Amino acid sequence: MPYQYPDATASRRITELDIERRALWAGLICSIFGLAAGLIFFAGERPALFGRWSVGLVSAICGATAAASSSAYAFRFILRHREPWLRRIPTWRQLITAIGLILVHAASSVMIILVLFHLFQQAFLGLRLDVLAGGLAVSAVTGLTAYLCLVATARTSAETLSVVLGIFMAAGVLISMLLAEDQGWWRSMFSFLGTSQAGHGSFWTFNLTLIISGLVLAAFTEFLTRDLVLLSRTYRCRPALRRYRLARRLRPRPRIVRWCLVVVATAIVGIGMVPVNVSTQVHSGFVQMASVAMIILLAGTAVLLPGYPAVFHMMSMAAVAAVWAAFILWHDWSYYNLTGFELSVVAIMFSWISVFIRTTAAMTRDGEERNQARLAEESQLPAKS
Incomplete structure (x- = not known):
């Protein structure tokens, strides 16, 4: 429905x-x-x-x-x-x-x-x-x-909530780093902060930050979906692309975008509730679930979000390439350890999400201004006799 x-x-x-x-x-x-x-x-x-x-x-x-x-x-x-x-x-x-x-x-x-x-x-x-x-x-x-x-x-709103989410996650992770009793935690993996070996302060701060961040991301998804639905109602294929049958059939897909973000939010909550020392397989499964959902979003923006600026789709492809390059630097070249790879991926993902949110908010505001201008023009037209 x-x-x-x-x-x-x-x-x-x-x-x-x-x-x-x-x-x-x-x-x-x-x-x-x-x-x-x-x-x-x-x-x-x-x-x-x-x-x-x-x-x-x-x-x-x-x-x-x-x-x-x-x-x-x-x-x-x-x-x-x-x-x-x-x-x-x-x-x-x-x-x-x-x-x-x-x-x-x-x-x-x-x-x-x-x-x-x-x-x-x-x-x-x-x-x-x-x-x-x-x-x-x-x-x-x-x-x-x-x-x-x-x-x-x-x-x-979606824009303000994204800022709150970013600040909260950064502050929570930073505090958990400072509270870690093992100062060499970064030699292992990022998730080590959520284990009991890192200390009670780091354990509770890191895992609660992830759980609350997942719930906030779920709340943010509701506001973002609402903006995407408004954009999909006013979507028109660009004149330069109307000669292509495939382009004429593309439409924004708010439902798919929402479910991808819900999967990411669920996975983040799961990562916080099941630390890596409790169950490595379950913890890794949640990490992989979030990764797959984000890759679908990044790689599928041209299909899921037609009408967005071309530079936004180029940035999405660049983000996919950056994640792959970060993986190669860690896995094949051993340029940095697993912690460096995880921090790189988190930085890339949240940078893209921030641009996605701001672009969506800008397009929504422009659409509202056009609707208000159209209504103002119609109100000034003389009534038919």
């Missing part, structure tokens, strides 16, 4: 001012919650900025709670009204999308808060706060986190 997305006018319009107003209320309520939590946790204590039951730890806990709550509220009562097509997809897909958005904002908040307070502790060595100062610090961090996460969730 084809995808069906209703027009935005089918639901009550939520303005930008509504988002800001609700975000301010969320920030105020969560700041009060953070103040109460800080006063309770720090009663009779002089907490440090970072460490066990420090201002940073309590702020991270309260910030994660505020981020999850505000993101859930924004998805349920704002985003689903701003993007009415979300209400038409199956409930289980709505749930996966919501879970991905909630988890990525909560996890990002925890990482940012802990890193910032760790840096502050290094800058103000030996500083301890009293109960009031500690409570106010937690209150400020919690309120700001709630405000930012509600705004970010309410204004989610």
Whole structure:
């Protein structure tokens, strides 16, 4: 059954001012919650900025709670009204999308808060706060986190979600590298960071980053598919290609693109849930599944995404060639080890995905502008008598 997305006018319009107003209320309520939590946790204590039951730890806990709550509220009562097509997809897909958005904002908040307070502790060595100062610090961090996460969730699009995904994955992997107890982890493989031998901090950070990233990629796929469906409705074969029968039969294939990305998202979740030391075969199977799906996307853009600029298809072919060259450098020439090959492939894939998203967003905006211009012209035409 084809995808069906209703027009935005089918639901009550939520303005930008509504988002800001609700975000301010969320920030105020969560700041009060953070103040109460800080006063309770720090009663009779002089907490440090970072460490066990420090201002940073309590702020991270309260910030994660505020981020999850505000993101859930924004998805349920704002985003689903701003993007009415979300209400038409199956409930289980709505749930996966919501879970991905909630988890990525909560996890990002925890990482940012802990890193910032760790840096502050290094800058103000030996500083301890009293109960009031500690409570106010937690209150400020919690309120700001709630405000930012509600705004970010309410204004989610394929383009913004791709940026969130890229930053979150890079930050999570970098932190897991820094937390690795074995400093020579890179001599083995990239997946070593997700094993218990790398240390508990690296193990949990790396695997949770992959699991949450897979869920976010699944949520991102919904928004990207919606843009591709809109493009497929307005697709017209280029005049220069109409003389070719094969070109006239080509149409954008949002469903195939979606399933390829869903397979990649599922594989990323599987890689995080089954570390290489638990089952090498299952872990490798998920890696191969993601690789095959991405190769299909890269090699099939001319068939799956007709109408895109020729330079985009050339870049897709160049990405396939770059992956093959990276494999030759590792397997045949031993230029670098397996970790170098894995990092090269990840960099190539995410670079292509970033270009794909930005190109799709640009084409969607251009299509919307053309539709608005056409409607404006039609409204100015004199009515027939």
